[in-house]
Structure formats: C-alpha cells, structure tokens
Amino acid sequence: MKRTLIASSICMMLGLPAHAAGILPAIANEIQQPGHIAGQISDTLGQPVAAATVRLQSSDGKTLGVTQTDGQGAFEFDRIATGTYAVVVGKPGYQTGTDIVTLTPTAGKTSKITLASTRALEVKVAAQKLDRARNGIAVDTGSSNYHIGANDIAELPQGAGTPLNQVLLQAPGVAQDSYGQLHIRGDHGNVQYRINNIIIPESITGFGQSLDTRFADSINLLTGALPAQYGYRTAGVVDIHTKNGALANGGRIGVTVGSNNTQELSGEASGHKGNFTYYLNAAVLKNDLGIENPTSASSAIHDTTHQNKEFGYFSYLLNDSTRVSLILGNSDSKFQIPNVPDQTPGYTLTGVSSYPSQNLDERQHETTRYGILALQGTLGDKFDYQLAAFSRYSKVLFEPDATGDLMYTGVASRVLRTSQANGLQADGSYHLNPQHTLRSGVFFSQEHLDNNNAVLAFPADSSGNQTSSTPVGFTDINSKIANLYGVYAQDEWKLSDKLTVNYGMRFDQVDAYVTGNQWSPRIGAVYQATPQTTLHAGYARYFTPPPNELISGQTLALSQGTTAAPPGTLNDQVKPESADYYDMGISHKLTPNLTLGLDGYYKQVSNLLDEGQFGSALLYTPFNYSEGKIYGAELTANYRKDNLSAYLSLARSAALGKGIVSSQYNFDAAELAYIANNWVNLDHDQFITVSAGTAYRWLGTTYSANAMYGSGLRSGFANTAHLPGYVQVNIAAAHIYNVTQLGKVQARVSILNLFDKSYEIRDGSGIGVGAPQYGPRRAVYVSLDKFF
Structure with missing residues (x-):
C-alpha cells in the first residue's frame, strides 16, 4: 500500500533500514x-x-x-x-x-x-443481570443498612485512597480505636467482612488494614437485627462490591506523597474481551507513622512501615445466566513498634548498664492472603444461587528487642501465629410467588491454627520480683483445628404493598477450644407508612463464636517463677457469646434532597466477648464477661442536591459487662473482684460519637471536608474513667485536568487534622489496654492520578 511506501521512503531519508517502516505507523498515518x-x-x-x-x-x-x-x-x-x-x-x-x-x-x-463490539454490550447486560440476581440473594429486611457508594468515597478528603477503616468511620455508631480497629454499636470487633456477599474468614490482624478501598465500587454496612443468613460476626457486616472490567477498558496509576515521609504508588487496570472481564489493583506504601504514636509529639520514634496490597477480580460468563469468578487478594505489612523516650528500666540485665528506651527495636510482620472461587447464576426466572469456595492464610510475627524488652518489661517474647482457613458457602433464593421469596444457605469452614512463643524472662519470687539478672528461656508451642458450621432458611413475605416481613431460623456450631451450638430465630419488618416515611423493626438471636485465631492456647505453668508470669493462674476457656438483639428505626424524606433517620437498639448478652492487649505484641486476647448489655440510639441526616452533598451521623451508646469468666489470668485480683460485683463499662465504650462531612463541586474542582468527634474511650481502674473528648477536621480539594500528551490527570491536596489537635485514643490504662496511643497530628498529602 502507498502508506507503507511512504514509511519506507522516510526510513531511507533518515538512513534507517527498510524494516524500520513497521515502527513508523504514526508518521505514515499523518502524511x-x-x-x-x-x-x-x-x-x-x-x-x-x-x-x-x-x-x-x-x-x-x-x-x-x-x-x-x-x-x-x-x-x-x-x-x-x-x-x-x-x-x-x-x-x-x-x-x-x-x-x-x-x-x-x-x-x-x-x-x-x-x-x-455488540458482544461486549451483551456481556455487560448479562453481567448486570447476574449482579442483580446476586444482590437478590441477600436481604436486609428489618436491619439498618448504611450504603457508601463510589461517589461518597470519591468525595472523602483522601478519596479512594482513604483507608477502609476511615471510610467506615463515616457511618453512624462506628467509633475508632488504636491499630485501625473499629467498634460498631458498642461491640469489640465482631465485624464480618464480605466481598460480593461471600464471607472472608478473619485474619489474625483483623481485615480493617488488609483491604484496600480502591477496589470497592460500593460498600454496605449492615447492622441491627440481621436476617437469618448473617451469622458469627454480627455487630456489623461490611459487604464490599468490587469494581470489574465489564463497563470499560482502562486503568489508573497514581502517586501520593506527604507528611510523615509518606510515599505511595498505586495502580488499577480493568477490561473485557469477549465473555472475560478483569480488574486488578495494587498499592505500595511507605511512611513513618505505621502505628499510632505513643506520645503527643508531631512525629513518632521508630515507627516506619512498609506495606503492599494486591487484589484481582476475574470473571467469565459461561452463558447469559451463569458466571464463574475468581477473587485473589494479598496484604503484606511490616511495622516498627514506636518507642517512648526517656523511660526508666524496671529490671537489670547482666552486662548491660544503659539502654535508652528510644533505641528499642521491636518489629511486627503481618501477612494475609485470600482467594475465592465462585459460581453464580440463575435458573429460569425463579431461582438464583451462588456457590463459593474460599481460602485464607494469615501470619503475624512479633520480633522483640531482647535486651530492651528484658530491661523495661522483664520479658522478651518472639510470637509467631499462623492460621489457614478453608471453607464453602452456598446461598440461594427461590421466588415462590409475588408474595413469598424463600432463601436458604449453608456455611462450613475449617481453620488450622499454630502458635509458637519463644520467651526470655528473669527468675522471680512468688511476688514477681526479679531474683537474678540472668534471663531464662522457654518455648510454648501449640496447635488447634477449629471447625465452624452453619445453616439457615428464611422467607421474605410481602403482606401488602406497604408491609414486608422476613422471618427465619439459623443453626450454628463451633468445635474448637470449646464446643457450642445454637438455634437462632430472626424476624424483621419494613413498613412503608408514606412515600416519604419508612419504619423498620427486628429481633435477632445471635451466636458469636470466639475469634479462634486470637486464642494463644498459652501454657501458664511454663511462665511460673519468672517475670513473664501473668497476674493470675485461672484460665477458663473462652466461650461463644449468645445474645438477644432488638432494633427499631424510622427514615423520613423531609425534602426531595434531605433524608433523616433515627434508630435505637438494645442487646442483652450472655458470655459477652471482649478483647484486650496483654503483651508487647500488637495482638489481642479474647475473654468473656458472664453477662452484658449494650444499648444506644443513632441519628443520621443525608443531603444531596446538584453539586452539593452533606451528611451527619450522631450516635449515643453504652456497653456494660459484669463478671469475667474466661482468660482470668490476665487480670489482677482487685480488678477481678470489682468486676465480679459491679457493672463496668467496656474499654471501647464511647458515650458520644459524631461524624459529619460535605463536598461541593465548583468550576471543575471538588472541595470536601469531614470531621469526627469522640467523647473518649474508657480508662482507669476497671474502666471507671474515660479520656477527654476530641475533634479532628480534614479538608481537601481535587481537580481533573486534561493535559496535552498526558490526557486525564487528577490532582488532590488533602490536609488531615487541619487544626493540629493533639488527642489520646488510649492512655495505657483500662481493662486490657496495653499502651498509650495518640491520634495523628496535622498531615498534608498530595496525590496525582493518571487515567488511561
């Protein structure tokens, strides 16, 4: 063809070989x-x-x-x-x-x-049909559902770069804690994470820091009296619906730099070809504030972290009504444990006269990998199903500073915990008639747990006083296989155009450190009183197995006669929690743009589960109160009109427990005696929690701000006091530019803790609280994202 001859001629003029014509199509096409x-x-x-x-x-x-x-x-x-x-x-x-x-x-x-391709359009339509069918398997009748969409995420000050736990803090009744932990409606943890409605077993570290917000297309937080299909972790169900490549081929690469020597590189790619779609996400982060600072200083000592996260979603349409998908994820994080300077050693070590506390070198390495293979589809117009096999591996390695830990705490423990969980989940729904939709499902998981503690400590007398400056060592190794089973059935009954009732039953059994089971009835109702006003109410019986991945299986006899010995020796096994939960709420559309909500709840608990940090490793140990009660109320407001959006969440809660009946060795005698005879606030109980935010788009720039208020977590002997309240305000501006030769580029500037307020999340006191942690000081971040 003539354009090939032109390209060849250009090559000859430039002194290039003739075959170089193949690399000059752009020049040939333009001439x-x-x-x-x-x-x-x-x-x-x-x-x-x-x-x-x-x-x-x-x-x-x-x-x-x-x-x-x-x-x-x-x-x-x-x-x-x-x-x-x-x-x-x-x-x-x-x-x-x-x-x-x-x-x-x-x-x-x-x-x-x-x-x-018209085939690509057909694939898109079929994928959306299957997404609707998958969503139809899940039901939330009678519970409280807080939806966080892609626009809501983009309008946060850090946008999609916001850590997942910080995204969830925008929801009502969610209180922040140290190490990225969340407390929903007065529970410690007890949060279930799902991806596309498939349960991901908990990792040892808790998934809050292992999942990247960037791969989420939307996030639903479900709380309250949950329908029968939700079990095990029920304070909140976080269901992340992933992005996929069915709608577009493209990608993004971005970089974020800023305070605390933050350097992050992230990228996404998505696409489709024929019946195959894919979405890939990866991020690499390094900064000098990996864990909350134990002091009020603007920068922490020895607090560098290196983290990488990867995620992949792959889907193939077998036909218009059947889809197979594969989800793969990985998180690998390394943390330095931050130091408090100028501390006084409490113990003496042979051959060491001085060891400044700011020079300690404790480290923790956390790894989580997970995979899900799912078959999802429809049979005719009546039956929808999803079958999934999942696997999750988790590891935590805490490496002490042997010299420093011995001198300051009297014990240096190298802690290695691993967990491999595999399981199956099957859910289905059958549309019996316009009034009844039947749903049922089964769940099974098996978890293999290994714990390895290598301990150095000093010999001690019966009162725990050091008797020698030469340490002794021992190793505590144990393993356990934990099995979890569940089955449920429920009926969604539309009694009228205004009233829908969902009732059902589930059965759960756990075989691990303890064995337990329970039948759990559930009922929920939604009443559409007017086009603007919706009421909901529900009751749920809950069965919550202990987090087996956090149980150390510690052999207490090995530590007796050393400075590693805990305060007590009684160690009853951690038991499953059983609870009756009541929830009622109303939502009213005051104007076409403004929606208000009010919700109240009460939870009566037997063997209430809680967790505490009782060692240097950033690991928690579960224990039970013999009884507990948790109650509260939430007020929400959401406004959206044109380029302006705003939200407000106000929550009041109380969480109380009485009588510690497991893992008692972690508590001293005085505290045990007091808790045995008095109702005490749980350490994570926060009386008032508020979150608010707004975003406005003007001349192509999105300006956003949000704020959080907490009245303070509990502190002091038996949690009888609480920390001062605090406010943190964050702001940002983001603009998308069309740059010549670069294309679409988004720039974002974020300022966190705008007023540089110093506040304590923890002060090191309270039941099961290991160390003080402060909220982050003012930080400025700049992000650039190039879209393809």
Whole structure:
C-alpha cells in the first residue's frame, strides 16, 4: 500500500533500514497525498479489526467507494476530489462507526475509527443481570443498612485512597480505636467482612488494614437485627462490591506523597474481551507513622512501615445466566513498634548498664492472603444461587528487642501465629410467588491454627520480683483445628404493598477450644407508612463464636517463677457469646434532597466477648464477661442536591459487662473482684460519637471536608474513667485536568487534622489496654492520578 511506501521512503531519508517502516505507523498515518484517504480500524481494546467493510459517502449520502480492512485493520481510498466525506465502517458483531473527513487541494486525510463490539454490550447486560440476581440473594429486611457508594468515597478528603477503616468511620455508631480497629454499636470487633456477599474468614490482624478501598465500587454496612443468613460476626457486616472490567477498558496509576515521609504508588487496570472481564489493583506504601504514636509529639520514634496490597477480580460468563469468578487478594505489612523516650528500666540485665528506651527495636510482620472461587447464576426466572469456595492464610510475627524488652518489661517474647482457613458457602433464593421469596444457605469452614512463643524472662519470687539478672528461656508451642458450621432458611413475605416481613431460623456450631451450638430465630419488618416515611423493626438471636485465631492456647505453668508470669493462674476457656438483639428505626424524606433517620437498639448478652492487649505484641486476647448489655440510639441526616452533598451521623451508646469468666489470668485480683460485683463499662465504650462531612463541586474542582468527634474511650481502674473528648477536621480539594500528551490527570491536596489537635485514643490504662496511643497530628498529602 502507498502508506507503507511512504514509511519506507522516510526510513531511507533518515538512513534507517527498510524494516524500520513497521515502527513508523504514526508518521505514515499523518502524511497523506492529496486526494488520498487512509485509515486504521480497531476495537475498544486497541486490536485491529480485519475484514470490516468501509464505505466512502459524499455529503448527500451517496456511496462513492467500498473497500475492506486488511489483517492490520488498515484501509485506503485514492483519487478523491477535494471536499467533505463520511467514512462509514461496519462489521457483524460490532456497532457501526463513522468519521467525517475533509480533503484540501494540498493534503489528504487519515481516519482512525474505534468499533465497539455488540458482544461486549451483551456481556455487560448479562453481567448486570447476574449482579442483580446476586444482590437478590441477600436481604436486609428489618436491619439498618448504611450504603457508601463510589461517589461518597470519591468525595472523602483522601478519596479512594482513604483507608477502609476511615471510610467506615463515616457511618453512624462506628467509633475508632488504636491499630485501625473499629467498634460498631458498642461491640469489640465482631465485624464480618464480605466481598460480593461471600464471607472472608478473619485474619489474625483483623481485615480493617488488609483491604484496600480502591477496589470497592460500593460498600454496605449492615447492622441491627440481621436476617437469618448473617451469622458469627454480627455487630456489623461490611459487604464490599468490587469494581470489574465489564463497563470499560482502562486503568489508573497514581502517586501520593506527604507528611510523615509518606510515599505511595498505586495502580488499577480493568477490561473485557469477549465473555472475560478483569480488574486488578495494587498499592505500595511507605511512611513513618505505621502505628499510632505513643506520645503527643508531631512525629513518632521508630515507627516506619512498609506495606503492599494486591487484589484481582476475574470473571467469565459461561452463558447469559451463569458466571464463574475468581477473587485473589494479598496484604503484606511490616511495622516498627514506636518507642517512648526517656523511660526508666524496671529490671537489670547482666552486662548491660544503659539502654535508652528510644533505641528499642521491636518489629511486627503481618501477612494475609485470600482467594475465592465462585459460581453464580440463575435458573429460569425463579431461582438464583451462588456457590463459593474460599481460602485464607494469615501470619503475624512479633520480633522483640531482647535486651530492651528484658530491661523495661522483664520479658522478651518472639510470637509467631499462623492460621489457614478453608471453607464453602452456598446461598440461594427461590421466588415462590409475588408474595413469598424463600432463601436458604449453608456455611462450613475449617481453620488450622499454630502458635509458637519463644520467651526470655528473669527468675522471680512468688511476688514477681526479679531474683537474678540472668534471663531464662522457654518455648510454648501449640496447635488447634477449629471447625465452624452453619445453616439457615428464611422467607421474605410481602403482606401488602406497604408491609414486608422476613422471618427465619439459623443453626450454628463451633468445635474448637470449646464446643457450642445454637438455634437462632430472626424476624424483621419494613413498613412503608408514606412515600416519604419508612419504619423498620427486628429481633435477632445471635451466636458469636470466639475469634479462634486470637486464642494463644498459652501454657501458664511454663511462665511460673519468672517475670513473664501473668497476674493470675485461672484460665477458663473462652466461650461463644449468645445474645438477644432488638432494633427499631424510622427514615423520613423531609425534602426531595434531605433524608433523616433515627434508630435505637438494645442487646442483652450472655458470655459477652471482649478483647484486650496483654503483651508487647500488637495482638489481642479474647475473654468473656458472664453477662452484658449494650444499648444506644443513632441519628443520621443525608443531603444531596446538584453539586452539593452533606451528611451527619450522631450516635449515643453504652456497653456494660459484669463478671469475667474466661482468660482470668490476665487480670489482677482487685480488678477481678470489682468486676465480679459491679457493672463496668467496656474499654471501647464511647458515650458520644459524631461524624459529619460535605463536598461541593465548583468550576471543575471538588472541595470536601469531614470531621469526627469522640467523647473518649474508657480508662482507669476497671474502666471507671474515660479520656477527654476530641475533634479532628480534614479538608481537601481535587481537580481533573486534561493535559496535552498526558490526557486525564487528577490532582488532590488533602490536609488531615487541619487544626493540629493533639488527642489520646488510649492512655495505657483500662481493662486490657496495653499502651498509650495518640491520634495523628496535622498531615498534608498530595496525590496525582493518571487515567488511561
């Protein structure tokens, strides 16, 4: 073809070999002889479209010439008069493409046309149909559902770069704690994470820091009296619906730099080809504030972290009603444990006279990997199903500073915990008739737990006083296999256009350090009183097995007679929690743009589960109160009109326990005696929690701000006091630019803790509280994202 000859001629003029013509298509495409039209036809993936029919039409619609694209998607027309023409391209399986070209007396024209596959549109429609079917398997009748959409995430000061736990803090009744922990409605942890409605078993570290917000298309936080399909972790169910490549081919690469020597590189890619779609996400982060600072200083000592996270979603349509998908995820994080300077050693070590506390070198390495293989589909118009096999591996390694830990705490423990969990989950729904939708499902998981503690400590007398400056060592190794089973059935009954009732039953059993089971009835109702007003109410019986991955299986006898010995020796096994939960709420659309909500709840508990940090490692140990009660109320407001959005969440809660009945060795005698005879606030109980935010788009720039208020977590002997209240305000501005030769680029500037308020999250006192932690001081971050 002539354009190839032109490219060859250019190579000869530049002194390049003839085969270099293949690398000059852009130059050849731009240089056309007068009266000549040449072009390139490709699909949305950038691949050439061969054997496409190309028609050249005049301004009055007459066809002047017809040709076909070659194997490289190229075509050409020659000897065309000056004027304006339409190049129309068609091929079976693709939408028609058109380009308008104008020839001048001195130059021809190059035409580049992209054809969209009609098959891709069919795949998109089928994928959306299956997404609706999958969502139809889940039900939330009678419970409280807080939806965080893609726009809500983008409007946060850090956008999609906001850590997942910080995203969830915008929801009502969610209080922050140290190490990225969350407390929903007065529970310690007890949060279940799902991806596309499939349970992800808990990791040892808790998934709050292992999942990246960037791969979420939307996040639902479900609380209250949950339907029968939700079990095990029930304070809150966080269901993340992932992004996928069914809608677009493209990607993003971004960089964030800022305070605390923060450096983060992240990227995404998504696409589809035929029946196959994919989405990939990865991020690498380094900063000098990996864990909350134990002092009020603006920067921490020995607090560097290196973290990387990867996520992949792959989906293939077997047919219009069946889809198989694969989800893979990995998180690998290394932390330095921050130091408090100028501390006084409490013990003496042979051969060491001085060891400043700011020089300690404790470290922790956390790894979590997970995978899900799911088959999801519909059978006719009545039955929807999802079958999933999942696997999760988790490891935590705490490496002490042997010298420093011995001198300051009297014990240096190298702690290694690993957990491998595998399981199956099956859910289905059957649309019996317009009034009844039946749902049922089963769940099984098996977890293999290994704990390895290598301990150095000093010999001690019966009162715990050091008797020698030469340490002794011992190793505590144990393993356990934990099995968890569950089955449920429920009916969603539409009694009228206004009233829907969902009732059901589930059965759960745990076989691990202890064995327990329970039948759990559930009932919830939603009443649409008016088009603007909706009421809901529900009751749920809950069965919560202890977090087996956190139970150390410690052999207490090994530590007796050393400074590693805990305060007590009684160690009853941690028991499953059983609770009766009541929830009632109302939502009212005050105006087309403003919605208000009010919700109240009460939870009566037997063997209430709580957790505490009782050692240097950033690991928690579960224990039970013999009884507990948790109650509260939440007020929400959401406003959205044109370019303005705003929200407010106000929560009041109380969480109380009485009588510690497991893992008692962690508590001293005075505290045990007091708790045995008095109701005490749980250490994570916060009386008032508030979150608010707003975003406004003006002249292409999105300005956003949010704020959090907490009245303070508990502190002091038996949690009889609480820390002072605090406020943190964050602001940001983001703008998308179309840069020549770069394309679409988004720039964002975020300022966290705008007023540089210093506040304590923990002060090191309280039941099961290991060390003080302060909230982050003012930080400024700049992000740049290039979209493809």
